[in-house]
Amino acid sequence: MDEESPPSLTDISLMWICHNVEELCVAQENGSLKFHHCPVFPQELADQLLHKMASEGVLNDRTVGIFQHLEHLRLRRAHIQSSHISAEAFRLALCIHKLQELDISHTQTNIAISEVLHSLTSSKLCRQSLQTLLMDGLRVYGDTNENVSFSMLRGLKKLSLAGTDLNDSSLEDICTLPMLENLDISSTNITDLTPLLNCQSQLKSLTLHGLQKLEMNASRVNLVLSKLELLRHLDISNDKLLTDVDHLVQQLLEQPGILLNLVSLDVSGWRGVSDAAIRAFVEHRPGMRFIGLLATGAGGSEMLRGDGNLKVAGEANLQQLCEALRRYSERESFIRETLAHLYSHTSELEEPQPNILKLVLAGMRRHTDSLHVQLVASACVFNLTVQELVLGMPLHLLGTVVKQLLIAMKNFPKHEQLQKNCLLTLCSDHILQVVPFDRYEAAKLIMMLLGNHEDQTVQRMVVAVVSILVSKLSTEEISKLGAEEFIMKLLSIVQQKASLGLVDSTLKFALSALWNLTDETPTACTHFIQCRGVELYLELLETYYSESSIQQKLLGLLNNVAEVEDLRPELMNEELLEHILQLLVLPLVEVDVSYFAGGILAHLVSVRGPVWSLDEELRCTVQDQLHSSILSWSSPQHVMVSYREGRPLRKYKNSGSYMLKGFISQKPFITLHSTFICWYICFFLAKLIEIMCFQFVIKMWIL
Numbered sequence: 001m002d003e004e005s006p007p008s009l010t011d012i013s014l015m016w017i018c019h020n021v022e023e024l025c026v027a028q029e030n031g032s033l034k035f036h037h038c039p040v041f042p043q044e045l046a047d048q049l050l051h052k053m054a055s056e057g058v059l060n061d062r063t064v065g066i067f068q069h070l071e072h073l074r075l076r077r078a079h080i081q082s083s084h085i086s087a088e089a090f091r092l093a094l095c096i097h098k099l100q101e102l103d104i105s106h107t108q109t110n111i112a113i114s115e116v117l118h119s120l121t122s123s124k125l126c127r128q129s130l131q132t133l134l135m136d137g138l139r140v141y142g143d144t145n146e147n148v149s150f151s152m153l154r155g156l157k158k159l160s161l162a163g164t165d166l167n168d169s170s171l172e173d174i175c176t177l178p179m180l181e182n183l184d185i186s187s188t189n190i191t192d193l194t195p196l197l198n199c200q201s202q203l204k205s206l207t208l209h210g211l212q213k214l215e216m217n218a219s220r221v222n223l224v225l226s227k228l229e230l231l232r233h234l235d236i237s238n239d240k241l242l243t244d245v246d247h248l249v250q251q252l253l254e255q256p257g258i259l260l261n262l263v264s265l266d267v268s269g270w271r272g273v274s275d276a277a278i279r280a281f282v283e284h285r286p287g288m289r290f291i292g293l294l295a296t297g298a299g300g301s302e303m304l305r306g307d308g309n310l311k312v313a314g315e316a317n318l319q320q321l322c323e324a325l326r327r328y329s330e331r332e333s334f335i336r337e338t339l340a341h342l343y344s345h346t347s348e349l350e351e352p353q354p355n356i357l358k359l360v361l362a363g364m365r366r367h368t369d370s371l372h373v374q375l376v377a378s379a380c381v382f383n384l385t386v387q388e389l390v391l392g393m394p395l396h397l398l399g400t401v402v403k404q405l406l407i408a409m410k411n412f413p414k415h416e417q418l419q420k421n422c423l424l425t426l427c428s429d430h431i432l433q434v435v436p437f438d439r440y441e442a443a444k445l446i447m448m449l450l451g452n453h454e455d456q457t458v459q460r461m462v463v464a465v466v467s468i469l470v471s472k473l474s475t476e477e478i479s480k481l482g483a484e485e486f487i488m489k490l491l492s493i494v495q496q497k498a499s500l501g502l503v504d505s506t507l508k509f510a511l512s513a514l515w516n517l518t519d520e521t522p523t524a525c526t527h528f529i530q531c532r533g534v535e536l537y538l539e540l541l542e543t544y545y546s547e548s549s550i551q552q553k554l555l556g557l558l559n560n561v562a563e564v565e566d567l568r569p570e571l572m573n574e575e576l577l578e579h580i581l582q583l584l585v586l587p588l589v590e591v592d593v594s595y596f597a598g599g600i601l602a603h604l605v606s607v608r609g610p611v612w613s614l615d616e617e618l619r620c621t622v623q624d625q626l627h628s629s630i631l632s633w634s635s636p637q638h639v640m641v642s643y644r645e646g647r648p649l650r651k652y653k654n655s656g657s658y659m660l661k662g663f664i665s666q667k668p669f670i671t672l673h674s675t676f677i678c679w680y681i682c683f684f685l686a687k688l689i690e691i692m693c694f695q696f697v698i699k700m701w702i703l
């Protein structure tokens with residue numbers, strides 16, 4: 001199914017069962033589960049349920065018990081790779097089925113190949129029906145050191161044992177299987193390939209890369225391979241990316257009249273292979289459909305471009321690189337090599353390439369623990385999403401990419417270049433504003449980087465991303481962030497910039513982040529005061545008296561503090577109020593700044609009783625100046641501020657209705673408009689009552 005398509009009803013249903021399996025089941029005496037009520041599942045749906053449980057990480061000795069009941073669930077294809085299942089649970093729950101395929105690769109328990117074989121061969125159904133068996137990454141022998149015998153699985157056609165400790169005696173046993181057509185013995189302990197001659201009459205696919213303990217020279221290896229006349233797929237690639245000093249590949253390519261049925265040959269990783277030898281080999285085998293040439297030096301000729309019937313995995317062009325990403329997704333060294341070449345090929349793209357981005361993402365997902373893969377992949381992601389290219393990418397794909405970048409940042413928090421690569425991609429308005437992803441988790445992770453890197457570029461990007469992410473969070477999420485720690489770090493950054501008199505993007509984003517963190521969050525406002533933020537902001541108002549963009553952010557945060565009734569006494573500083581009053585009344589001050597200055601003053605003059613600790617005459621002055629300033633404001637021509645709830649208010653001077661306009665870049669949301677308007681209405685009513693009383697007194701005096 002296309003990644004951009006909505007999930008099917010089947011997928012949604014199976015996912016729901018996986019996440020609610022405990023509630024749907026009852027425990028049996030042995031601790032395993034059984035469905036309360038279960039219809040008869042179609043066989044394919046039962047296979048899908050087992051696979052989904054394994055991929056979601058919920059398949060274990062307890063949950064696999066639901067498959068013990070053949071009257072409801074019958075399996076043919078058991079794909080349980082990377083699951084947490086023991087040998088006993090495997091035998092009881094799965095070997096009672098008439099399995100045709102079994103993939104038990106890379107299980108998270110100590111289950112051994114010998115135990116799997118013992119369970120399979122103990123079942124008459126499995127002995128007769130099993131055709132495909134994949135056991136990559138398992139150890140051969142268990143604790144009991146049982147004999148390993150494949151020969152009883154007479155119907156086996158495909159066998160994969162890559163990355164196991166398979167030895168020569170086991171290979172001899174395997175090669176007695178009468179129907180074996182497909183064999184993968186890569187990265188095993190095999191020293192001699194001669195037993196393969198016993199199945200030359202049926203073997204069609206052979207994969208044997210990474211045989212580090214092989215004791216045969218190139219001539220003997222090629223002699224064995226040349227006699228496997230039915231081979232259609234041969235993989236002798238080399239993960240170590242070594243030079244072909246023994247001329248293994250060169251001899252194979254130049255030996256005439258052998259392997260004429262090949263449609264697929266992989267020699268990637270053997271440096272020193274010539275284009276001429278590859279072309280001659282392919283020309284004599286017109287049925288060839290794939291050849292692997294990554295890190296060989298070959299693949300530059302027109303015939304090997306890879307855009308026709310012959311697919312090529314290499315590094316000469318984007319087609320070859322994409323094929324390499326598809327073919328080698330599980331092989332770290334090849335993925336790393338491919339991505340390194342892809343980075344240079346994607347540095348000057350003109351059109352969005354979502355298909356390439358999907359392939360890079362797949363490599364990142366499969367190798368989350370590899371620093372080298374994550375480093376070069378994150379650089380490729382930046383190339384593929386830079387500037388206008390990001391606008392042509394599907395939003396769901398970008399959301400998945402962001403999630404993977406955050407995983408990389410979390411796994412390697414101290415690697416500065418990786419952090420920089422990921423942040424470069426995240427520093428995109430389109431990604432931060434539009435793309436769907438968990439912004440709360442992202443903000444929590446990236447905030448931890450504040451102050452952890454001395455690199456000014458990293459610091460600038462961290463502050464910028466944090467500023468925008470926080471602006472997208474709810475007040476509840478901001479409260480959960482534990483913003484107090486980050487307020488201290490942000491104030492430190494602001495103070496550092498201010499001490500140098502700098503006005504740069506880092507300072508502006510830091511001030512915006514502080515504004516956002518304190519919005520409707522009294523605890524954050526309190527911590528701001530405890531960190532002597534008011535004193536620092538008074539200094540900044542004086543330092544940046546001519547920078548309206550800085551003043552606006554400073555006053556925005558002070559508005560947040562003024563909204564908290566218990567904290568208003570902390571702002572009862574005559575020097576601070578006089579400075580704010582100047583910003584309200586000076587004719588050269590922009591209306592944006594005056595608006596916020598007026599908001600703070602409106603909050604403070606609404607205080608009654610002993611909380612107002614300043615001169616009463618100052619209160620009257622503030623009220624009068626508020627009245628006259630509001631009447632003198634002209635309608636702003638650009639966005640100012642937006643509110644969390646309700647529509648933004650606009651000011652229409654012609655109609656005589658003075659209402660305030662919304663929206664400012666970066667957010668900071670504020671709610672001062674309610675206090676501001678309420679104060680102004682009360683002030684107006686008070687003046688109106690005062691005039692009416694005066695008129696009444698005059699009338700009475702006349703009468």
